[in-house]
């Protein structure tokens with residue numbers, strides 16, 4: 001983990017409500033594992049006072065630059081959009097947290113994301129592709145222009161199923177996956193951006209007897225376990241949901257097993 005004033009390569013509109021920031025941060029990019037995140041602050045500004053956490057969306061092939069796809073939510077992301085021009089600098093700490101685990105013998109996985117939660121998945125899919133693992137992607141968003149990363153996953157030739165609320169067909173993006181999983185075995189499932197989807201994925205993974213992981217989002221300050229500002233209750237025994245403990249999302253997560261965070 002390091003803190004760096006990273007030169008901004010570009011900061012441009014991505015699609016819908018989302019922006020894409022690329023910075024030069026060679027040590028962070030080189031060390032980053034899929035599912036880890038960075039904690040960002042606007043250089044020289046006291047507003048917002050606390051850093052804002054973001055998944056790393058992509059890492060360049062030379063592993064010198066990293067991208068963050070972000071949704072404009074409040075003061076911090078509005079200022080990121082307005083005050084981080086190309087040739088400016090961005091105060092970055094990272095890589096932070098524990099990311100996804102990709103089983104060594106995995107042959108086929110499924111990734112499932114909703115909205116800007118999808119931003120946690122491309123680094124995982126990049127690694128899976130590099131290892132020759134087949135990926136099935138299920139992406140959902142409110143509107144078509146708020147779907148991200150479809151092009152990234154499709155460029156690998158992986159099947160991508162999309163679903164938007166405006167299609168108004170009802171159901172979940174995971175419905176076709178439920179059907180497919182009756183005839184096709186997966187080695188792991190990864191979900192981000194929706195507890196409802198996480199619950200559906202947990203059911204499929206349990207039926208197949210394989211792990212499912214979820215990348216959690218929680219308000220946080222330091223990002224490395226010091227301030228205890230992002231503590232959540234997690235299950236510590238899969239077979240006895242009475243057993244629980246408090247854990248920092250930033251340090252013990254943001255990736256957890258679905259059974260750890262889905263409470264009955």
Ligand SMILES: Cc1cc2nc3c(=O)[nH]c(=O)nc-3n(C[C@H](O)[C@H](O)[C@H](O)COP(=O)(O)OP(=O)(O)OC[C@H]3O[C@@H](n4cnc5c(N)ncnc54)[C@H](O)[C@@H]3O)c2cc1C
Pocket residue numbers: 037048052053054055056068069070071072073074075076077078116119120216217218219220254
């Ligand atoms: C590990 C991690 C990875 C993340 N990755 C991404 C990413 O890749 N792209 C992205 O756009 N966002 C991501 N987020 C969420 C992002 O950190 C928040 O959207 C951002 O901090 C909002 O800052 P703001 O100052 O614009 O809004 P604020 O003014 O802080 O908040 C505006 C509103 O949004 C709510 N809010 C803010 N942050 C969160 C949160 N974390 N969970 C629930 N509600 C929240 C607040 O309660 C408030 O109502 C991630 C969060 C975590 C913890």
